[in-house]
Amino acid sequence: MLALSFPLTGALASKPIDSKIDRLNKDGYEYVTTAGDGTIYFAKRKRRISDTVLIDLVEIDSPSSDGLVESIQVYNCIDKTYKFDGKWKPILAKTIGTNLFNFACS
Numbered sequence: 001m002l003a004l005s006f007p008l009t010g011a012l013a014s015k016p017i018d019s020k021i022d023r024l025n026k027d028g029y030e031y032v033t034t035a036g037d038g039t040i041y042f043a044k045r046k047r048r049i050s051d052t053v054l055i056d057l058v059e060i061d062s063p064s065s066d067g068l069v070e071s072i073q074v075y076n077c078i079d080k081t082y083k084f085d086g087k088w089k090p091i092l093a094k095t096i097g098t099n100l101f102n103f104a105c106s
Contacts, residue, residue, distance in 0.1 A: 020060055020068055029058060033099040037063050041096065043073075043103055051078040053104040077105035 021042075029042040039062040046054040052074060059069040074083040081088040082097060091101045 024058060029056070030103070032103045033096060035096050039063070039096075041100065043100065045104065046072065052076055055100070055104045057100070073100060073104070075101055075104040077101075 021040075024042045027044070029044045032041040032043050034040050040060040042058045042060070043055045046056050048054075055073050055075070057071050057073045059065070059071075060067070062069060075081070075091075076088060079088065080091050080101065082091060082101065083089075091097045
């Protein structure tokens with residue numbers, strides 16, 4: 001009987017990879033909300049300068065993208081606006097933007 005031996009590959013030898021959400025929790029991200037289309041939003045406050053807050057935003061399972069999308073969002077907590085395409089835009093009621101604004105400015 002012939003026996004073959006192979007070295008244990010890294011994939012088999014290492015412990016299972018944490019899920020995306022576990023990694024986000026370990027990195028200090030907090031769950032913010034889930035959109036009607038199933039997109040899950042996690043964020044963490046990066047910096048606050050006076051009335052302006054920068055957050056790191058992660059979107060998971062968005063139908064418009066594959067996997068995970070990361071971005072930086074900027075909010076003005078006094079004016080209730082966010083920066084988009086270089087301009088300050090109002091936060092629209094009953095949108096995901098409201099949840100993100102509340103998270104950033106709380």
